[in-house]
Amino acid sequence: MLDSAPDSAVDPEAPSLPRIAGTVAASLHGTLLAQLRDYVVEGNLAPGARVPERLLCERFGISRTPLREALKVLASEGLIDLLPNRGARVRQLGPEEMVALFDVMGGLEALAGRLACEKITEAAFSEIERLHHAMYAAYLRRDLHGYFTGNQAIHDRIVEAADNEPLATTYANFAGRLRRVRYAANLDEDRDRWGEAMREHEEILDALRRRAGPELSDILFRHLRNKRRAAAVRESAAAEA
Amino acid sequence: MLDSAPDSAVDPEAPSLPRIAGTVAASLHGTLLAQLRDYVVEGNLAPGARVPERLLCERFGISRTPLREALKVLASEGLIDLLPNRGARVRQLGPEEMVALFDVMGGLEALAGRLACEKITEAAFSEIERLHHAMYAAYLRRDLHGYFTGNQAIHDRIVEAADNEPLATTYANFAGRLRRVRYAANLDEDRDRWGEAMREHEEILDALRRRAGPELSDILFRHLRNKRRAAAVRESAAAEA
DNA sequence: GACCAAAAATTTGCATTCATTTCTGCGTGA
DNA sequence: TCACGCAGAAATGAATGCAAATTTTTGGTC
Structure with a gap:
């Protein structure tokens, strides 16, 4: 396990933040995430089909890094499955x-x-x-x-x-x-x-x-x-x- | 909006997959995610405190890319807040x-x-x-x-x-x-x-x-x-x- | 003609690098 | 003394590069 000593190196300040709405404030990454989510939810990809990183990067005009971040989030939301070394697939509902x-x-x-x-x-x-x-x-x-x-x-x-x-x-x-x-x-x-x-x-x-x-x-x-x-x-x- | 034509470029095969458990199959990324989640949940970081990428990278022995992916997921789970250009903070519950x-x-x-x-x-x-x-x-x-x-x-x-x-x-x-x-x-x-x-x-x-x-x-x-x-x-x- | 093995090509995962923004420290002026 | 502003430093966000794994293609054999 990791050492369990509380990280007193980090600043314990920030008593009350502006409280940005939701989990992710309106940002570029948030925009991409919403776009990609809609793209999947609206059925543009066949269920069980591979989610091709390269293609989506071109489609959204971004590099792979932010796209992959969004894919991880979509996986945690249960919309897609992540297979190690084998990419993402649209989750298929049995x-x-x-x-x-x-x-x-x-x-x-x-x-x-x-x-x-x-x-x-x-x-x-x-x-x-x-x-x-x-x-x-x-x-x-x-x-x-x-x-x-x-x-x-x-x-x-x-x-x-x-x-x-x-x-x-x-x-x-x-x-x-x-x-x-x-x-x-x-x-x-x-x-x-x-x-x-x-x-x-x-x-x-x-x-x-x-x-x-x-x-x-x-x-x-x-x-x-x-x-x-x-x-x-x-x-x-x-x-x- | 994006063009709404279904992506027939992707293969519509894969009728029934091995059905890996959960959202993310047991992988390296999944391990890191679980570790980081525990690290936050167990209170190693003060509520409202910044989540220092660099430090955590050193602690877990990885580079920033996988860490940032994990942070995005944790944000979607509601454990941390992501402030654009201002890093992640441990979510504080009012x-x-x-x-x-x-x-x-x-x-x-x-x-x-x-x-x-x-x-x-x-x-x-x-x-x-x-x-x-x-x-x-x-x-x-x-x-x-x-x-x-x-x-x-x-x-x-x-x-x-x-x-x-x-x-x-x-x-x-x-x-x-x-x-x-x-x-x-x-x-x-x-x-x-x-x-x-x-x-x-x-x-x-x-x-x-x-x-x-x-x-x-x-x-x-x-x-x-x-x-x-x-x-x-x-x-x-x-x-x- | 079908099946199998090996190599090329693609793709994934992660590290590294670069541009931009934010934070910090210090100096100037009111 | 305090406010303001301006460099320098640090951190974030995203792109690129590289090694490992996978998929596809090719060639050979039965």
């Missing part, structure tokens, strides 16, 4: 991994719902209520895109209302990992699930209105579980095709 | 950040409890039961260290029983961030809290025995909330000292 990630998403949403009940303002609730009604209207007219957009917005607002920065960051991370599996499509072919989801959203709004944290927490987790079930069905169906 | 992190820990434990109820084996439950009784014995004899060790072990076993890799990783991450604040001491000066915590653990074991997922989930979240309250009291008391 069924088990997808199930696990969905469950974590459910847990995070459950937490967000509970915290939101404690902290949400009346104005923020009204906004969610408005989104809910708009989503319901989309549901009635079988407007899948409108429904999905509203659904996404509602969940995001709940996380936002939780007012917890680490939670929001972690939530975004897992959402990004699952972005690649388009789990929100084909509801129009699954009327039962769509109606069920809509009913669950009624419960969500109701619990949020009553600021019933634990209850909302439970509803949200089950909501994600059901969403996962629907996605899993589609997934296996797609695999057979 | 009261609000600590509260936020505790809540996320609570949410993760709540999730772990729920999943554990679904998946735990009888053997794993028996082990937790054993740990619980050992912890209770420690409580009776006012053995703080024994109590704390057992407590930690129980929570870890629950996360383990949840059998969810991303959850375990995220849990470890947040636990590491909070490691620096020693929130588990001084229970002997707070008999009420200690007894309360012990009662909560009785509930936890009971719910787990009945495989009552949602119930256990709720108990665990409240358990963490109460732990946070106790820690917060100590924190402010220490701040006044």
Whole structure:
């Protein structure tokens, strides 16, 4: 092990820093990281494919050093795998991994719902209520895109209302990992699930209105579980095709 | 934005890889990362202090390139802050950040409890039961260290029983961030809290025995909330000292 | 024609080097 | 005495160079 003596060589000053937002302040490196992350999340690279350093360097107009730094971060975020001496590969989600990630998403949403009940303002609730009604209207007219957009917005607002920065960051991370599996499509072919989801959203709004944290927490987790079930069905169906 | 055409230049092969464990396979870089993380988590650097690249390079016997890569990852994990052109600093937790992190820990434990109820084996439950009784014995004899060790072990076993890799990783991450604040001491000066915590653990074991997922989930979240309250009291008391 | 071995070419990992920015120390002037 | 400003020094951010490993290509054999 390393010697465990505290490093008194470093200055123990800096009592209160400017507290730059987030983990990495708005910098050049941060920009590249965001770009590369989007590049991967948006599916520009095939799952399981090699991530070619040289090509990406040319594409982003930088040298290998900052790119490799960004790759290490993306690996720690779970977006890519790093194989020793064999480069990076886009992480491929097997069924088990997808199930696990969905469950974590459910847990995070459950937490967000509970915290939101404690902290949400009346104005923020009204906004969610408005989104809910708009989503319901989309549901009635079988407007899948409108429904999905509203659904996404509602969940995001709940996380936002939780007012917890680490939670929001972690939530975004897992959402990004699952972005690649388009789990929100084909509801129009699954009327039962769509109606069920809509009913669950009624419960969500109701619990949020009553600021019933634990209850909302439970509803949200089950909501994600059901969403996962629907996605899993589609997934296996797609695999057979 | 970048051109959005999928990169068909990369090979779309690699249907199923050997699935190296975790985000980063056991490599030299992974080793350094773990070492550096421990170095920070164990408090060898004062909170808010600069992280001196040069010194750490000498200490670990490497050049700046791999060290800087590791620093970027640590920043993404929330252990340090990266200030553009001004180096890395050990992240300092203010009261609000600590509260936020505790809540996320609570949410993760709540999730772990729920999943554990679904998946735990009888053997794993028996082990937790054993740990619980050992912890209770420690409580009776006012053995703080024994109590704390057992407590930690129980929570870890629950996360383990949840059998969810991303959850375990995220849990470890947040636990590491909070490691620096020693929130588990001084229970002997707070008999009420200690007894309360012990009662909560009785509930936890009971719910787990009945495989009552949602119930256990709720108990665990409240358990963490109460732990946070106790820690917060100590924190402010220490701040006044 | 398929299979295997060896060498060339590419790629990765890390060290080193260079440009730019920030920090430090000291002097000047109000 | 204090504020301001200006070199010099140190540190950061990024590019390049080099050794080791891997992948691909080539040549040979069965």
